[in-house]
Amino acid sequence: MQAIVNISLKEGVLDPQGRAISHSLNDLGFNEVGEVRVGKQILLEIDETDPARLRQRVARMCETLLSNTVIEDYSIDIPDEQ
Amino acid sequence: MTLSALRVAIIVFPGSNCDRDMMVAIEQLTSRRPALVWHKEASLDAADLVIIPGGFSFGDYLRCGALAGRSPIMNAVLDHAARGGAVMGICNGFQILTETSMVPGVLIRNAGLKFSCRNVGLQLCETLASPFTAGLDLGENLTIPIAHNEGNYFADADELDRIEGNGQVAFRYAASDAAGPVNPNGASRDIAGVLSSNGRVLGMMPHPERAMSKLHGGTDGAKFLLKSLEALVS
Numbered sequence: 001m002q003a004i005v006n007i008s009l010k011e012g013v014l015d016p017q018g019r020a021i022s023h024s025l026n027d028l029g030f031n032e033v034g035e036v037r038v039g040k041q042i043l044l045e046i047d048e049t050d051p052a053r054l055r056q057r058v059a060r061m062c063e064t065l066l067s068n069t070v071i072e073d074y075s076i077d078i079p080d081e082q
Numbered sequence: 083m084t085l086s087a088l089r090v091a092i093i094v095f096p097g098s099n100c101d102r103d104m105m106v107a108i109e110q111l112t113s114r115r116p117a118l119v120w121h122k123e124a125s126l127d128a129a130d131l132v133i134i135p136g137g138f139s140f141g142d143y144l145r146c147g148a149l150a151g152r153s154p155i156m157n158a159v160l161d162h163a164a165r166g167g168a169v170m171g172i173c174n175g176f177q178i179l180t181e182t183s184m185v186p187g188v189l190i191r192n193a194g195l196k197f198s199c200r201n202v203g204l205q206l207c208e209t210l211a212s213p214f215t216a217g218l219d220l221g222e223n224l225t226i227p228i229a230h231n232e233g234n235y236f237a238d239a240d241e242l243d244r245i246e247g248n249g250q251v252a253f254r255y256a257a258s259d260a261a262g263p264v265n266p267n268g269a270s271r272d273i274a275g276v277l278s279s280n281g282r283v284l285g286m287m288p289h290p291e292r293a294m295s296k297l298h299g300g301t302d303g304a305k306f307l308l309k310s311l312e313a314l315v316s
Contacts, residue, residue: 013236014268016195065152068145068181070188071236 001048003058004077005066008039013071042066051081083315090116091129093159095150100136100172100291107291108133111308119155126158130314131168134159134175136229136289146189146232147177156182168213168314169283173230176275176285185276185285186245187237192230193268199229201300202266202288203258204274210249212281217309224302225258226288228266233287235269235276242270250277252284 009015015037022036044061048054058076067074090108094101101118108116116133119126126132139150150156156178163169163184171179179185192198204224209215218224237245245251253275255265265272267287275286293303 012238014190014193014234016191016193016234016268020195065148066144068148068188070180071190 001046001051001054001078001080003044003046003054004079005042005044005058005062006039006075006077007042007062007067007072008074009037010071010073051078054078055081085112085311085315086114088112088114088131088311088315089127089129090114090131090133091119091126092116092133092135093121093155094118094135095121095137095139095153097139097141098135098137098174100289104133104135104172104291107294107304107307108311110294111304111311121150121153121155124154124158126155126162129162129167131170131311132159132162134169134171134178135291136173136175139174139178142232145181147174147179147181150174150178151181160184163278163283166280166282170214170310171283171285172289172291173228173233173287176287177232179283179285184283185278186241186250187235187270187273187276189232189287190234190236191232192234192266197229197231198233198262198266199227200262200266201225201227201258201260202274203256203260203264204253204288205256207251207254208249209252209277210281212252212277212284213313214277214281214284214310215252216313218306223256223258224306225260225300226290226293226303226306227299228288229292230267230287233267233269235273235287237270242273245276246271248279250279250281251275252277253286253288
């Protein structure tokens with residue numbers, strides 16, 4: 001099964017990259033753009049058929065490696081989960 | 083114990099690039115060559131100081147220091163620290179220490195989005211008892227180079243208050259003859275180096291091993307390392 005992990009910076013954590021993108025979009029005429037925050041998406045192919053177990057394992061992966069919970073939040077999406 | 087009896091181990095990851103410089107720097111001060119320990123090793127010979135050097139371990143993939151922090155050798159380094167062993171992390175080594183929670187906070191992208199490579203001024207802060215600050219005079223200013231893209235120290239306000247209150251801030255960026263802004267990367271409260279809660283682990287962004295001789299442009303790195311090593315043998 002596939003799991004999709006979305007990682008974003010916590011509120012209050014400075015995102016200089018996002019700020020630079022926001023400025024650049026404003027310069028290009030997209031004046032409606034305010035704050036921009038940049039995150040990352042990690043796609044995992046996992047040998048597991050039970051969505052509940054998959055979610056539990058992936059949460060542990062997020063806690064131990066995939067995210068730094070001091071500054072990042074994560075969410076897990078399992079497309080095949082009905 | 084004399085300086086030449088001091089056992090120093092330097093951990094080497096794929097992408098470490100200051101391991102040899104640090105080895106030469108330590109040997110210059112102690113006349114004893116440190117052990118270089120490959121990250122795949124699962125154990126560490128008894129050491130008086132473990133150094134995690136600068137570089138770009140694992141190409142900075144995922145987050146700086148994230149993958150190195152989970153390398154096999156780090157369990158041995160964590161055990162060493164848990165026994166009260168001394169650990170020093172420089173630059174990428176500091177990032178690895180934050181990734182393993184051996185020191186508080188985290189290092190994020192420089193506020194200016196630029197790699198910063200130059201001398202900075204450092205002010206020694208009043209700290210809890212630590213071999214890394216014991217030999218220096220309070221308020222002493224050092225000039226040591228930095229070279230990093232992710233050196234912007236971050237922790238939330240409560241955590242910053244807590245580590246300041248505990249005396250865990252070792253160094254702050256300070257005015258010096260060096261060109262450029264005093265704070266080179268946007269670090270919270272100008273923090274350049276922090277200690278663990280027992281004072282035995284230090285993480286710092288500047289590279290003391292790059293300020294070891296007049297040919298380097300300065301010797302403050304040698305001074306800082308020598309005082310640390312002397313505190314460890316006394």
